[in-house]
Structure formats: C-alpha cells, structure tokens
Amino acid sequence: MSKTENESTPADTTANPVEVVPLSPEQIEDLKIRAAKADENWDRLLRTTADFDNFKKRAARERTEAAQYASFSLLQKLLPVLDNFEMALTAARNAQGDKLASLQSGVLMIQQQLKSALTETGLEEIDATGQPFDPALHEAISQQESAEVPEDHVAQQLRKGYKFKDRLLRATTVIVAKKPADNSK
Secondary structure, eight states, X not given: OOOOTTOOOHHHHXXXXXXXXXXXXXXXXXXXXXXXXXXXXXXXXXXXHHHHHHHHHHHHHHHHHHHHTTTHHXXXXXXXXXXXXXXXXXXXXXXXXXXXXXXXXXXXHHHHHHHHHHHHTTEEEEXXXXXXXXXXXXXXXXXXXXXXXXXXXXXXXXXXXXXXXXXXXXXXXXXEEEOOOOOOO
C-alpha cells in the first residue's frame, strides 16, 4: 500500500513538538511597551520621510529660483549706469560748443560707475602690459620685435581681459615681444 500525502507516520508526530509556554504578566507588559515603542518609531520614520521629501522639493525649487534670478543683483547695480548713459546721450544731442569737455567728463564718470558696479560683483580686470606672456590669461595675435620689452612679455595690449572671481571670463588680446632681428650682416 502506498502512502498518500494526507497520511502520516508515527514518526511525524514526534518530530520537534513546539512547547507553548505561557507568558508572565511582566513579559506581556514588556511586549506591550515594545509594541508601543515600535509604533512610535514607525510614526517618527513616516514623519521624517515626509519631511525629507518636502525638503528635497523645497531645495529643488530654491535652486531653480536661484538660477532664474542669478543676475538680479547685478542688474540692480547696472540700472543707475543705464540711466546715466541715457542722460549723457540727451546732453550730447543738446551739446553746443564748449560742452564737449563736459560730456567727456560725464561719460568718464559713467565708465567709473560701471567699473565699480562690476568690480563689486567679482569682475577683475587683467592688466597685461609688460607682464610675461601667460597663455592661460592672454591671447596672442602676433609678435612684435622690441628692444624695450623683454622677449615673451606683452608688448601691447589690444583688448582688456577679465576674470570673474577665480575664472577667466575673457582672455586679454595681446601682441608679444620678441628679440629684434640682427641686421648687422
């Protein structure tokens, strides 16, 4: 006779019986305290997770806003310069005779105001004249023979270069000095 799955053998009933031990009132109270702490920790985890999700959304929104309005303070500083240029143009249209010197003086003041506003934001002018040629800061467009300026130094600056904080914004366009050719032959 073959055994079916529902049939059991005497060995099956004696294989590892589970002994049920009744819990004492102290153990039951301890389990209740632990369950309450587990529930409290679960609630805390849910709140912390929700707070973190809200923080991530808020930080992403703030980054987006910061990128959109990054130039805001610079533009605020440049608006008075724009106003002064408009006044200078109006004065130039109405200028007669000796007022040219006055107009030049006004435009010079506006240039200084613009430079000041840009310097406050971190813009730095690169003065290359007489300095050793540095390809990281200078763009050489030609060489010029010179006895006055040492070889591989900037002989002439054609266009100013600028750095913004620690980054190069625009290289200075320069002509680099080289030794004069020996024409004594």
